[in-house]
Each structure stands twice: as C-alpha cells, then as structure tokens.
Amino acid sequence: MKRTIMESLRNWKDNENKKPLIVKGVRQCGKTFILKEFGKEYYNDMVYINFEENESLKSIFEIDFNTTRILFELGLFVGKTIKPNNTLIVFDEVQECGRAITSLKYFCENAPSYHIVCAGSLLSIALNKPLSFPVGKVEFLTMYPMNFTEFLHANCQDMLADYTSSFLKNDKVPEDVGVKTEVEMKNNIQRVDKKRSEYYEHYTDQEWIDMSNYNQCIDISKVGVKGAVELI
Incomplete structure (x- = not known):
C-alpha cells in the first residue's frame, strides 16, 4: 500500500544527523503497518518490539540506560544480532514503557x-511526563489517515492519483475525470470496506463491526460532521 509518509x-x-524518531498518529491510521513495510523495504533486517504484547520487555529498561546492554538483551529476545545502520529497531506501543522513551536520549x-x-x-499520555521525556533528543513525524491520493493508489488507480495530485489546492478537477456509475461506486465501497475489515480482524483478532471494540462510535448520517466534531 502506497503511503506518502514513506518518503x-x-x-x-x-x-546523517538523525535522532530516534517518534511517529505520532490516531489509532488505526496504519503506523505499525507502514513501519514494518519501511523496515522490510529499506533495511537488511528489522527488530520489532511491542511493549503491549510483551510486557516482560519493560524489565530490560528498568536496570539502567546502558545502550550496549539494552541492545544485547533485545537481541537475545528476538534471537538475532542488532547491527548499527543495517537494522531498523521499532518500538511499538511505546507509551506502555516510559523508560523506553527516556532511553531514546541515551x-x-x-x-x-x-x-x-x-x-x-x-503516545500523548507519555509525552505529558516532562521528567521522563528526552527533550531535544528525538524527532517527530505525524501520520494521518489515508488521504484521497493514497486512496486512489490503494485502489490501483495510479494514473488518476498522479493526475489529481498535480492540481493545486484551489484548482478545479474536470467533472468527467474518474467518473463512475452508481453501481461501480457502491461496489467500490463494498470492496474497500471488505479490505478494511480483513485488515482490522487480521491484526487485532477482533470483529470490524463489533462496536464494543471501539472507544466511541458516531453515526455521522444522524449528527453530521460538525456534530461529530463536537462530540469528539
């Protein structure tokens, strides 16, 4: 899946002067997926650490902030040597381990x-703890939900995506560009919803349509966009 954040x-x-990177974004916007794809495509190896799934890993950061020791013990956990410049280290759900965030300074x-x-x-919960946050020692990148161009790429409409992305913000796109019949549009919505459902259920082991799996559900058809904003 082509996402603009990859660039x-x-x-x-x-x-050459990079600092540890923190990728911020709302839930389910694809942070984990894109970071794994980034590691697969641009690195020789990747070490993925999820602090929510493996709470025992927090103990590695409790002793001290000796980076050599931390890297060695993380390598023992994943069963491979973590190599400088060639291995991407991904700390997912890092808000679950405040000391892991602090370690970024070191x-x-x-x-x-x-x-x-x-x-x-x-992540914002952890960022609100100034005593533990490595100010000036990290970089930030914000990831947003899929935009229109990314949506077109995901639907294999690369030519249309490249064409529409060439327009300036206030340019008017010709009305006949990418026109679909009502049946085509309905089929497209159903196909996309099916993909989203499969993706969600694969990575969460939860049902896409089960409202109990979400913190908040809003029917925009009833309250409108502005109403939804006020509720949120």
Whole structure:
C-alpha cells in the first residue's frame, strides 16, 4: 500500500544527523503497518518490539540506560544480532514503557548509528511526563489517515492519483475525470470496506463491526460532521 509518509521516513533514514524518531498518529491510521513495510523495504533486517504484547520487555529498561546492554538483551529476545545502520529497531506501543522513551536520549547521545523508530496510539499520555521525556533528543513525524491520493493508489488507480495530485489546492478537477456509475461506486465501497475489515480482524483478532471494540462510535448520517466534531 502506497503511503506518502514513506518518503519522509526515507529522508529520515538518509539523514546523517538523525535522532530516534517518534511517529505520532490516531489509532488505526496504519503506523505499525507502514513501519514494518519501511523496515522490510529499506533495511537488511528489522527488530520489532511491542511493549503491549510483551510486557516482560519493560524489565530490560528498568536496570539502567546502558545502550550496549539494552541492545544485547533485545537481541537475545528476538534471537538475532542488532547491527548499527543495517537494522531498523521499532518500538511499538511505546507509551506502555516510559523508560523506553527516556532511553531514546541515551541512544541519541551514545549510539546514534542505531536506527530507532517509535509508535504508539496513546503516545500523548507519555509525552505529558516532562521528567521522563528526552527533550531535544528525538524527532517527530505525524501520520494521518489515508488521504484521497493514497486512496486512489490503494485502489490501483495510479494514473488518476498522479493526475489529481498535480492540481493545486484551489484548482478545479474536470467533472468527467474518474467518473463512475452508481453501481461501480457502491461496489467500490463494498470492496474497500471488505479490505478494511480483513485488515482490522487480521491484526487485532477482533470483529470490524463489533462496536464494543471501539472507544466511541458516531453515526455521522444522524449528527453530521460538525456534530461529530463536537462530540469528539
């Protein structure tokens, strides 16, 4: 799946003065997926650490912030050697381990050749703890939900995506560009919803249509966009 954030991730990788990166974004916008794809495509190896799924990993950061020891013990956990410049280290759900966030300061200062990217759906909770946050020692990147151009790419409409993305913000797109019949549009919506459902259920082991799996459900057809904003 083509996401525009990938270019920003590549630029971060190529920056010789890079710092550990924190990717922020709302839930289910694809942070985990894109970071794994980034690791597969641009690195020789990747180490994926999920602090929510593996709470025992938190103990690695409890002893001290010796980066050599931390890297060695993480390598023992995943069963491979973590190599500088060639291995992408992904800390997912990092808000679950405040000391892992603090450790980024020491990776920045003492082990800059190790590429570390962090993500977490509730990261703002951890960021509100100034005593533990490595101010000035990390970089930030915000990931947003899929935009229109990305949506077209995901639906294999690359030519149309490239064409529409060439327009300036206030340009008017010709009315006959990409026109579909009502039946085609309905089929397209059903196909996309099916893909989203399969993706969600595969990575969460939960049902897409089960409202109990969400923090808040809003019927925009009843309250409208503005009403939804006020409720949120």
